[in-house]
Amino acid sequence: MxxxxxxxxxxxxxxxxxxxxxxxxxxxxxxxxxxxxxxxxxxxxxxTYDLNYAPYALLDQSRGEAARELMAHIDGTGVFVRRAELGNSNQIAGLIDAGEVLLVLTIPADFDERLAQGQAAPLQLILDGRNSSTAAAAAAHIGAIVGTFNRALSSAAGAPVTVERRAWFNPNLxxxxxxxxxxxxxxxxxxxxxxxxxxxxxxxxxxxxxxxxxxxxxxxxxxxxxxxxxxxxxxxxxxxxxxxxxxxxxxxxxxxxxxxxxxxxxxxxxxxxxxxxxxxxxxxxxxxxxxxxxxxxxxxxxxxxxxxxxxxxxxxxxxxxxxxxxxxxxxxxxxxxxxxxxxxxxxxxxxxxxxxxxxxxxxxxxxxxxxx
Structure with missing residues (x-):
């Protein structure tokens, strides 16, 4: 002992x-x-990988009511901040190259017309891939907003299919x-x-x-x-x-x-x-x-x-x-x-x-x- x-x-x-x-x-x-x-x-x-601030530029060739409503959804998040409104596609490269915006959203001229006819209306999203994780998060966020916008458009025709998401162990992801x-x-x-x-x-x-x-x-x-x-x-x-x-x-x-x-x-x-x-x-x-x-x-x-x-x-x-x-x-x-x-x-x-x-x-x- x-x-x-x-x-x-x-x-x-x-x-x-x-x-x-x-x-x-x-x-x-x-x-x-x-x-x-x-x-x-x-x-x-x-x-942090959370997307809290994403400057973007808009090239709206439609100028229609549906395009304005979609942009109101995007601007209303508080995450996407519109830094410039472009007149033509030639202005996109300069903004992306200078790092002034993370993404450029292009709305085609026939956007409202296609929606009125029940057709698919594609949007072009140009991302700055030099920051791949943030760009991917921004693209996913835009996709979620567009999904919400689509459900709002289709609600008049009947109850849309919705997805309710719940994350275990990290509720707000x-x-x-x-x-x-x-x-x-x-x-x-x-x-x-x-x-x-x-x-x-x-x-x-x-x-x-x-x-x-x-x-x-x-x-x-x-x-x-x-x-x-x-x-x-x-x-x-x-x-x-x-x-x-x-x-x-x-x-x-x-x-x-x-x-x-x-x-x-x-x-x-x-x-x-x-x-x-x-x-x-x-x-x-x-x-x-x-x-x-x-x-x-x-x-x-x-x-x-x-x-x-x-x-x-x-x-x-x-x-x-x-x-x-x-x-x-x-x-x-x-x-x-x-x-x-x-x-x-x-x-x-x-x-x-x-x-x-x-x-x-x-x-x-x-x-x-x-x-x-």
Missing amino acids: SFLVEYFWRVLFLFRKELLALVKDPKNRLVLVGPALIQSMLFGYGA ESRWQLMPAMIAALSMLQTLLIAALSVAREREQGTFDQLLVTPLTPLQILIGKALPAIFVGLVQSTIVFLIIQFWFQVPIAGSVWLLYLGLVAFTTAAVGVGLSLSAVSLNMQQAMLYTFLLIMPLMLLSGLLTPIRNMPEALQIATYLNPLRFGIELVRRVYLEGAGFSQVAVLFVPMLVLSAITLPLSAWLFRHRLA
Whole structure:
């Protein structure tokens, strides 16, 4: 019993020493808290796929009543802002090329006549494809408005067929609801990796690495003592992002907070294992930072944060199984948005625990050989 007490006291002392090294400098304290706050706000307000503003130009060759009614529907949304009314098609290229409008809507001269005769009346929609996601959203929005307009025209002939849409887990289909919960895992990963990667490299660069050689600490105790501060910092940053999402952006959590944090502990432990492995093979802090920044971008791209994993090539889909961020994001989204229980997300813990079981012993093995 006394052996276990002494064992954990040694780990606790190393944990305290690592935390003091992180927070004793006011600049470090600012770096630990500031990025999570700033990035949460930037992603919450800046990284959105919602269509809130779409400048457009109109080429109305019809000048009829139906054309005016359709344009009243479009202008009434508050999203589409008419920037120019064109006299001929030669003016379209200049506006699109200069980026002054996102789209140009052309109404043909026989628009009203075709509608009066019960014929199809085509509209031409010219989009600026340089911003493909926004252009696609604008085209879909225009399509929905035209659909509403069509139902209004056909209502006199009988009750039209209508579609009532309901979205589960994100009632208003706001991109913020899809993106921000994933930030709970993603925003903390960079600094978690970096802190873990710098832990041993900092010891070498500051000349205190040799002191570990003469301490009674075992490689496993060193591993635990250096992993716990990084895990703690990662959870603190995830908490900051979680509180901002919950109370500032008011995205309600549907599932259990305790299950969410259980998943974050598993995810952060796997990320710290990767960081400690990088730290053990780095000779100095510059190498550790370089390895971290080389690794973070592939981890982000292969996480499903911005693009669905099922849309990736099969080889890359297989590679995502080595990425703890993939499973961290999926678990957070399912618990936060779907309200999933433990039985529904238990399978997501397995790869994260397997990654921890590989990277943490690998770090201990590297420590043992470095300390030998």
